[in-house]
Amino acid sequence: MESDMQPDQSPLSPGDEGPPDAPGIGEDTCRACHGTGSVEGQRCSVCNGTGKVLQGIGGG
Template identity: 55%
Template sequence: MNREHEPAPVDLAAESVAGEEDPGASIDMSQAPMAPGDEAPPGTPGTGEDVCPRCGGSGKLAGTTCPECQGRGKVTVGIGGA
């Protein structure tokens, strides 16, 4: 049997295996700014932006910056409800 054209064995210790990766592992959450109304840092897997419930998305309350969203008008919340 000619083994000249067989692919080289794969070292699974050095390769990623399907389903094994953590898609959020490479995201550095220590640098993401959070507002008091955020449930998680922006960009966290399983989260999304929603309108700030306190200011209705304006970023202002009584002419000052909304303390809940810190003027962004949005908060980061969990999605999916698992």
Template identity: 45%
Template structure:
């Protein structure tokens, strides 16, 4: 089960879906995948999907910058 939890997934005005740990939609220029800090990339916390990454094990963060 990945990224389909309506209780945790946010929808941006553009229609892109974000998990709670994401800073931007996947594929956004200037962003990249990072390991989920809560489940440490396993995608699970106990027997449930991680609420931060919605079970993906990764989140999207901005990279670089000045």
């Protein structure tokens, strides 16, 4: 008889909570130009025409 019921243990290490693959810090698609690098025919001033922006830590 299995009277000793064990709690639901995941194969992952204990204490390792949170999303395994968070976006984190890095390049992100420019929201101003949606990654196109230009807005209304003009070079995007937000990403300087690169279509990507850098995400900083902490944020303001």
